[in-house]
Structures are given as C-alpha cells and as structure tokens.
Amino acid sequence: MASLSQLLNTARDALSAQSYGLNVTGDNISNASTPGYVRRVAELQTVNLGNQPAGSVTAAGLRRVTDDFTERRTYQANGSSSAAGSRDQTLASLESLFNDQSGTGLGNSLSAVYASFSALASNPTDATTRSNVLNAADTFATRVSSTASTIAQTRSDLKTQAQQTVDQVNQKAQDIAKLSLQIGIAESNGQDASALKDQRDQKLLDMSSLIDVHTFTDGQGQLVVQSAGTTLVEGGKASSLSLNVNSDGSLQLFANKAGGTSSEVTQFLTGGKLQGIFQSRDVDLFNVSKQLDQFVFDVGNAINQQHASGFGADGGTGRNLFDVSGSPDGAALNFKVSVDVWGHPDRVAAASSAFSVPGGSDNAVQISTMADRAVATNNTRTAAEAYGDLVGTVGSLKAGSARDVDTQGAIFKQVQTMQQSESGVSLDEEMVALTKYQNAYQAASKVLNVADQLMQELMTAIGR
C-alpha cells in the first residue's frame, strides 16, 4: 500500500524531472543560433518502485541528436566547397591579367608592335617612327614581364597561404585531440560532455574547410581523424603535417610520423582550402605560366630572327629586337627590349640589305606581315591565334572553377540543410516542448498540493 509520503516523493521527482526538461528546452532556445550547437533532448525515464503501485520519474540525462553519416558528409562537402572557392579566387585574379575587354591583356600591345613596323615601312627614315617601334616593343615586353611576375608573385603568396593553412590544420588537430581527452575524462566521471562534443564537431567542421577530413570511431571508442590519407588525430594524440618546396618549385605536403620520420602525402590531398591552393598554384598557374612562356619565346624569337637579318639606319645588322632567354622556361619573366637597340632608334632594322639603307623598308614589312604567319606553337598558330588560345585556356579554367564553386557550394548547402534538419534547433518544436514541460510541472505541483491537503486532513482528523 502506497503511503502519502511516497506520493510526495513522486511529486518531487516529477517537479525535478519537468524542470530538467524545461532547462534543456531553455538551453536549446538560447543556443538556437550558436554555430555547431546540436539540439539536446531530455531523456526522462520511469523509476520502477518494484511492486509498489506508485512509480516515479527521473531525468536520465541528455541526448545529442546527431547523425554520424550526415556529419561526415558535411565535412566532405565543406572540404570540396572550400577547395573550389580558394581555387576560384586565385583564378579570378589570373583571369584579370588576360582581360583584353577591359584593356589589361597582352593582345593590344602585341598588335601595336606589328603596327609600329607597318608604320616604319611607310616612312623608314623618320626618327619618330623609329622611336615608336622601340616604344611599342618596350610596352609589349613590359606587359609580358609584369604579367609573368604577377603570376610568380601570386604563386609565392599562395605558398605563404599554404603554410598558414598547414599551421592552422596542425593547431586544429591538437585542439581536437585535447577535446577528445576532456570528453573521455568527463564521460568516465559520468558528466555530460555534450558541450565539449559540440566544440569538437565545430573544430572538425572548421578543419574540413582547410583540408579533407574523414572521421570514424575506432574499437576503443576513440575518435580518429584522417586527412590527406594520414591519421592526424587518434583519441587524445595528434600528429602534424608540414610543407616543403620541391626542386621544381611545386609544393609538397608531408605527414610527420612518430620517431621523426615523415612521408609525402601530397597526392592524397583531396579537399579543403589547402587542396584548392595546391591545385591552383601547381597545376593551373603553372600551366598558364608555361603556356605564356612558350608564346613569348616563339613570338620573340620569330621577330628577333627577322629583325637580326635586317639592317639599321646606321648600316648595322645582326641585332635582336628583344632579349629572349635560351629556353622557354622563364622566358616571359625575363622578356625585355634588347640593349643592342634600346635607346638607339637608328638601329631598328627596316631595310633588308646594306645598300638599301636608309630608305629600304622590306624588313619592316617582313616583320609587320609576320602577324599573318604561323610562328607560334610549333609554327602552327599565328601570334594572335596563340594569344587567343592562351586567353581561352585561362577563361576555361576560370569558368570551370566558377562552375565547381556553384556545384560544390550547392552540395554543401544541401548537406548543411540535412544536418540542420537533423541537429538544428526548431523554435516551434521548443515552444511546444516548453508548454509540455510547463503543463507537466503544473500538474506535478497539483499532485504535491493534493498530497499536502490529504496530509493536512489526516493531521486535523488525528488532532481532533
């Protein structure tokens, strides 16, 4: 037979359980917009009192409503999306170097070189016309070398960025390992570790925007984080990555192993800002810069060859118009007007033979009509065509990266929506929960009230 005092206990347990529920709801509401917050649900359990008719309730704890699969998808999508974003940023600045529509390309200045020779042919003895040839050549050379140096500068900036990103990844890995330790301690002490887990998940999400992140739980229940094919965090232990520059100037990523050894993992890098940097720096920019070098090498040498065969107004011959390096490597960066002719307009070779100096114009015409001859890309493309190809390459790269940004961004948003749908706080839901716990609390108070009244009546009856 249940005693009145048991009823009082039941009412007490109910009040405390419902207020626990109210607290959880309050927690959810106050963190509705906290990044990384995963909604909690209060786990209420009946307390079985054996064969007694009166039962009770207890708050068994919290449940974080999260789904491992969705979380992992989120990391992956975030990685791909930020890789695309970082690559697109680099390519946008590259594209602006080749935008002839807004007057920043090389096309106009190259045409101006040919046009200056056309003008020279019409008046080979005019000093101004000769100076114009040198000025046009200088403008073209300066444009070329400044484009090449901007690309080189961008690559060097990207190296710095990559280093910073690697540092951040290492820092995050340590933070995650530390949090894992704390979570382990809290849980072994029977404390609630939800807040720590929120923090750890948020760190993982942050890290997934820097590098590809794969997580799983190992046999001992420890969280394992793998990036670029190597294990960065295992339970409370973190290892680190480091960056190196290869002899060909490309970046290499190394995983530092215990015992001071390290192994290259560059090829296993599949996502995050770091991958975007590697891709844009050592593939996109590298290839464009190589194509620019080849273009300048071909065009510069073709003009030089023709120019050297002609004669200047001073009767001299065999002079180059441009300084072109011996091989296409770095040709664009070192491209400039040759010192043999710079400052000596009379040395511009307009005539094709010594006796036709100074009025001969054959050589100037040869150079000016070179615009129509296939001098570039193994003598298959004219200079303008080869330049058009270069613009097309840059445009395609940028268009591709912009599409990637859209696609990967959409996927990430989709996954984020899934994750929010699972783990996000719905204020509507919380309002209902709030009302539910409030009503239950009121009802429990009523039970307490009734028990109290009964007790009073009993006391009064006894006292009479």
Place this chain on the structure above:
Amino acid sequence: MRVTENMRYSSVLNNLSSLSTRQAKAAAEAQTGLRVANPSDDPIAAADLARLSASQDQTTARRSTITTVRGDSELAESSLQQASDLFARAKEIATQGANGTLSASDRANLATQVKDLQQQLVGIANTKGSAGYLFGGSQTQNQPFTPAGAFSGDDEDHVVDIGNSTPTAVNASGAKAFTSAGGRDVFTDLDTLYTALSTNDAAGVSGTLTNLETSRAQITNEQAQVGAVINKLDASDSILSNLQLQTQKRGSAIGAADPATAYSNLTQLNDSLDRSVSVAKSILDLAAFKQL
C-alpha cells in the same frame, strides 16, 4: 523533414544572395552591352575576340599606312606629269629650233629656255615628299640628282604592308623615269638639245626630236605605274575598310549582349528579387512563439 530556424534563415540568405549575384551580372550586361566581359563568361568567344581584336588592329595599321604613303605617291605622280609636260615643251622648242630660217641668236634664245627646263627638271627629279626624296629609290636622305643630272640614288622599291600577299611597292622609280636604267638618260637628251641650239646646229636640233619623244614616253610610262599604285592603294583601302566593318560585326555577334534579351533578363531578375524579398519577410515572420 524537420525545418529549423537556421534552415529558414540560411535558405533566405542563400536565395537572396544567389539572386543578387545573378541580378548584378544581368545589370552589368545590360549596362555595358557586353556579353563576354571576362574570358570565363565564354572562353571560346573570348579567344575569338582576342584574335579578332588583333586582326582589327592590323587592319587599322594597314589603313593608316595607306593614308601615309598615298600622299607621296600622288606627289610622285604629279611630279612625273610635270616632267612629262616639260619634255612636251622641249619638243616644241626643238621643232621650232629645227626650222632652217631661224637665226643664230634665235637659237641662242631657245637654248636659254632649254637651260631653264634643265634646271626645272632637276628640281622635279629632286622632289621631296614626307618620307624623303621621291625618286632616289632607297637613298631618300640626299638629293638623288646633281644639277648636271648625275644620279646618285638606286632602283630599290619602297615596300609597305597594305594587306596584299606580297609587299607592295609604292614609290615611282627615279632610275627608270630619268636615267638610262629606263632606256634613255633624259638629262642627256635635254643637254644634247641645249648643245645643238647653242652651237646653232639646226640638223642636230632636228635629230633630238625622236629621243625627246622617247624620254617623254619613258616618264609617262613611270607616271602610269605610280598611277596604278595609287589605284591599288585605294582598292586595298576600300577592301580593308570593308574588312574592318565585317570584323567589327563578327566581334559584336560574338561578344555583344543582345539588348532585348539583356533587358528582359534584368527585368525578370529584378522581379524575382522583389518576390524573394517579400517571401523572405513572410518566412522570417513565421514562428510559432509569436502566436502563442
């Protein structure tokens, strides 16, 4: 599917920002009239535009070359016309001087006139254009003819690039017009006439007539050559101007936005943006706790 607050906010944000991006692009397209403002807008079109722009620059350079050299070619033609007139006059004098009734002093008078003509001819043969002496071949810096008519120039062509497959010569050859390289040394012919007149040699004067006519024909022939060059320049210019127009049209076809499409795109996106903003407002207003 549970719909949470954050989902509402981020969907509002995503939709608005993606619409704004598209709207900004459409606005830029309608404002500038450029469909391909960046190479990435249409890489193939951008590559074509770069090539077309080079071809346009080349055409412009060639047309400007034509304008520059045409003046000198015209000057050469009119100079040769004057030289030819001068020989017509010399022939008249020779015909007059061959008349047996003329006295020695009459012939001496005529000789003075021929002396004048000789000086004029040297002046004509030393005509200077914008690119130097017209009849000196490649030796454009110094007078090609001495007062006595000795030639120090050469027979080099002055070639320019006006878009023909081969370089086009635009100068008149002084060597062929005035010196023995063209058949007769015209200065010597005038000198022979002068000598015959001043030595009162009627038969000698009469003997110069044929050569004077040959000299005149030689000059006229060169004049016709340079006339043909001028025609060629004009023909090339009209071809180039046509090409310029065609290239411009192709460039527009590839790179320009169609105004009607651009404007209707913009209007459509403006409407979408308006709608999206008002939908956003009602989504953000939607929350149960406000009703409770």
